Amino acid sequence: MKLIVKGEEKEYKEGLTLAQLVELEKIETPQYVTASVNDELLSAGEFEKTLLKDGDVLEFLYFMGGGGL
Amino acid sequence: MAFSNEQIERYSRHIILKEVGVKGQKRLLNGKVLIIGAGGLGAPAAMYLAAAGVGTIGIADADEVDLSNLQRQIIHSTKDLGKAKVISAKETMEEINPDVTVNTYHTFVSADNISELIKDYDFIIDGTDNFPAKFLINDACVMAKKPFSHAGIIRFQGQLMTYVPGEGPCYRCVFKNPPPKDAVPTCRQAGVIGAMGGIIGSLQAMEAVKYLLGVGELLTGYLLTYDALKMTFRKIKLPKHVADCPVCGDNPTIHELVDYEQAECDGAF
Amino acid sequence: MADIKTDEYVDITDVVCPVTFVKAKIAIEELEPGQILCVHMNDGEPVQNVPRSMKEEGHRVLKLYKNDDGTYDLIVEKGEE
Numbered sequence: 001m002k003l004i005v006k007g008e009e010k011e012y013k014e015g016l017t018l019a020q021l022v023e024l025e026k027i028e029t030p031q032y033v034t035a036s037v038n039d040e041l042l043s044a045g046e047f048e049k050t051l052l053k054d055g056d057v058l059e060f061l062y063f064m065g066g067g068g069l
Numbered sequence: 070m071a072f073s074n075e076q077i078e079r080y081s082r083h084i085i086l087k088e089v090g091v092k093g094q095k096r097l098l099n100g101k102v103l104i105i106g107a108g109g110l111g112a113p114a115a116m117y118l119a120a121a122g123v124g125t126i127g128i129a130d131a132d133e134v135d136l137s138n139l140q141r142q143i144i145h146s147t148k149d150l151g152k153a154k155v156i157s158a159k160e161t162m163e164e165i166n167p168d169v170t171v172n173t174y175h176t177f178v179s180a181d182n183i184s185e186l187i188k189d190y191d192f193i194i195d196g197t198d199n200f201p202a203k204f205l206i207n208d209a210c211v212m213a214k215k216p217f218s219h220a221g222i223i224r225f226q227g228q229l230m231t232y233v234p235g236e237g238p239c240y241r242c243v244f245k246n247p248p249p250k251d252a253v254p255t256c257r258q259a260g261v262i263g264a265m266g267g268i269i270g271s272l273q274a275m276e277a278v279k280y281l282l283g284v285g286e287l288l289t290g291y292l293l294t295y296d297a298l299k300m301t302f303r304k305i306k307l308p309k310h311v312a313d314c315p316v317c318g319d320n321p322t323i324h325e326l327v328d329y330e331q332a333e334c335d336g337a338f
Numbered sequence: 339m340a341d342i343k344t345d346e347y348v349d350i351t352d353v354v355c356p357v358t359f360v361k362a363k364i365a366i367e368e369l370e371p372g373q374i375l376c377v378h379m380n381d382g383e384p385v386q387n388v389p390r391s392m393k394e395e396g397h398r399v400l401k402l403y404k405n406d407d408g409t410y411d412l413i414v415e416k417g418e419e
Contacts, residue, residue, distance in 0.1 A: 007303060032248045039308050043245055059305045061243055061292060063253045064221025064228050065200050072364060081360040087395065091367040 001054035018042065018050035018058075027060055034061040076168070080122055088284045094122065098168070100281040103127040103190040105178055105206060107154040109266030110220050110273060111196030112144035117274040119162035119169045123281065126162065127190060129174035130154040141263035178202055180326035183209040192277045193217035196270065200247035201329035207232070207240040208326055211317045216280055218273040218288075223259050225297040227269035230288055230307070231276050237289035242311035242318075247329045262297060269295065342400060342413050345373040350388070351380050351409060358384045359391045362412075366397060369416045374400070377412040385410050 003012050005025060012021070018037065022030045031044045036059040042050060052058075072080070072091070083089045083097070100123045104111045107130040118126055134142075134149045134157050142154075149157040155173035162171050174186060178197075183205055187193055193215055195206045203219065210217040210232060219240050220229035232239045251258075272293070279285045292305045316323045348365035350358045362377045369375060379388060389399050389412055396417035403411040 029248075029253055032253050034243055034245075036305065036307070039306065041243060041308060041311060061305065062228075063200065063244060063248055064223055064226065065198060065203070065253060077360055077364065078357055081356050084360045084363060085356055091364050 001052075003052060003055075004057045006059060012052070016052045017048060018052060019047040021052060021058070022047055022060075025060075028062070032063055035059070036061060076122075079166070079168075083121070089282060093282045093284070096281050096283070097122050097278065098124040100192070100277075101125040101127070101190045102192045102194060102277050102281075103129065103187055104194045104196055105129045105186075105202070106196035106198065107132075107142070107144065107158040108138065108196060108198060109141045109222060109261065109263075110270040111194065112142045112158070113267045113270035114194050114196060114274040114277070115158055115162055116144055116165060117271055118277060119165045119171070121274075121278055122166060122168055123277070124168070125170045125172065125190075127172040127174060127186070128155050128158050128162075129176060129178055129186060130158075131175060131177040141261065141266045143267070178205060180205060180328045183326065184213060187213055187215050190215070192280050194273045194277060195219045196273070200253075203240065204247050204329060205326060208316050208323060211239050211241075212326070218276045220269045220273050222261050222265045222269050223254065225262050225265065226295065227265050227297075228292055228294045229269055229272055229276075230292045231280075233280075233287060233289045236287075237309060238307045238311050239314065239317045241316045241323075242314040243292065243307060245315065250330055265295075265297060268297075342374065344376040344413065345369060347376045347378065349378045350384060351378060355383050355387065359388050362388055362392065362414075363395065366392070366395075366414060366416050371416050371418045373416050375414050375416065377414065379410050379412060381408050381410065385412075388412060389414075 001012055001014050002009055018035055027033055035042045038057050080094045083094050084091060102118055102123050104115050107128050115128055132154050134145045134152050134154055136150060138145060144161045145157045153175050155175050159171040159173050162169055187209055193210055195203055195217055197203055214234040216233040218229060218231050276287055279287060290307050290309055292307060294303045312319045315321060346365055346369055348361055350361045353361060366375050392399055392414050398415040398417060400415055401413040
């Protein structure tokens, strides 16, 4: 199946969960990442039970804390 | 209020613009923006807003200028070492543009003082470096119905989003709770390239200027990310409304401001 | 310039580009649509640019008079906002 991950279309095996994709894509600090799947926001706790399907559009949103000191 | 000849010349490149003109420049001169954090993000934001003639600029920061700040915090100079950042920032801003009134708040923002701080401002810029402050600013702005610009920078990366009450999601819609202390690297531990603050802080200033002018499209409903190594900007669409957001959702559960455990970055000193 | 009645007058002979246009723009922004501004300007750059810039801003250039001393008077009607 095809997924659009971070703006790029790529081929993945069927039956992939969001948790597996996070591992495949080597997402940094995955437990603190928010995923956007077709415009819905999911926290890490929901990754395991989220089954991806052909055509899903995914983005990963990271905590970014710097800027002050 | 008529422009003086000096103002006509100072703001000529603004007044020429169709989107600004006389009315827009007057809006900027009557505008009030609060910058929380006089560091990597706040420095360029403060300088551009002062130069633009934003009439009242508040700047809040509890720290003093340290040598390790000067690689990126261009509002401060070597001569300012040891000086309160808000004072150093005020001096630079007034040198750039004496038209501007700079209010300084030499303090950490906290649940006790933030509502009072933001009360009189039209737009808030979050230039803080830690998650407790970022969540506090978000919650306070949502509750007080104040628009603000969130941003973060680390290594060669930066991101920002703009919250406008009723127009799109807040920071907490995207990130439900602050990460545990030290769970996510901050710029003190991970480093940051100096120009990153310049780019992202200037974008925050641009959002404030657009908001005051009432022109263009703000970064509401989007998170803009910048990867300097790949030299890519990505504008990631966010849901327009997050029903279960604990602060701006349909049934908010957060009704009071809280101070989360203090600053990820602070532990190191 | 007796045949058109003007509502406001601005002299931009004492400044150079781009303040020439800025002063003219400030003057016309103070008017209501349909009102008429006379812009007194020098030959050269202002005559080249100010009428064109006024048109680009959506105003109507009615006339450009050449005065005996080499200066010009541009008559502009303010357009809709």
